[in-house]
Amino acid sequence: MRISPAIGLSLLILTVGSSGVLGSDFKRQAASSQARSQPSLLSEFRFGLSAQDPWGTEGRDGSANLTGEILFAKPFTASDLFTSYFIPRPHVGGSLNFDGRTSFAYAGLSWTIDVTPDIFVEGSFGGAVHNGKDSSHPLSDRKTLGCSPLFRESGSVGVRLSANWSVLATIEHLSDGGTCSESQGLTNIGARVGYSF
Known part of the structure; x- marks a missing residue:
């Protein structure tokens, strides 16, 4: 069976062209894999505003806060998505x-x-140091927080706007967990913008 020069030339161009495409795909995948394998310390930066203690002493006349947060990369990764949620x-x-x-x-x-690819929920737990009122330093415009440091808990619902940007609604609470006397706790609510690296 003879192949005409036109068909042969077409097959040659198709073969060379496809190998070039496959080669460039391979280079892109290798570069992407290399970028993923390089450790990154920072994961995300967030900033926003919150209402200070809207139902209590410190927020009765509309006091507000400027907030900022840095999230670091997970210390290790899991092979499946479900397990990764616990890290x-x-x-x-x-x-x-x-x-x-x-x-x-x-x-x-x-x-x-992740609830969906675009919607996520988040919980956090840790500690906080503050300049608020304790039982030995009475201040009329601040809640009695008992001592410093305190426990801090927060919950957020977020929406991813793109691969890098997200917005979050957050509620946070500071309390002594029963370890100090005269602690009233402090609750703030707000909105933040996040940028993922």
Whole structure:
């Protein structure tokens, strides 16, 4: 069976062209794999605003905070998605009150679970140091927080806007967990924008 020169030339071009495409795909995959294998310390940066103690003493006249948080990469990865949800990301952050009321810095661990590809929920637990009122330093515009450091818990619902950007609604609570006297706790609610590296 003879193959015409036109068909032979077409087959040759198709073979060379496809190997070039496959080669470039392979290079892209190798580069992507290499980028993934390089360890990264930072995972995400978040910033936003929160209402200070909206149902209590510190927020009765609309006090607000500037918030910021850095999440670090997970210390190790799991082979399946379900197990990876149980591996937390360490975080550090802070909340600066605009009206000179209780501000605090915190650190802890965050667990993020995907509900859908675009929607996620998150819980975190850790500790916080603050400049608020304790039983020995009465301040009329601040809650009695008992002692420092305190426990800090937070919960968030987030939406991914793109591969890098997300928005979150967050509620956070500071309390002594029954370890100090005269602690009223502090609860803030707010919104944040996140950028993933």
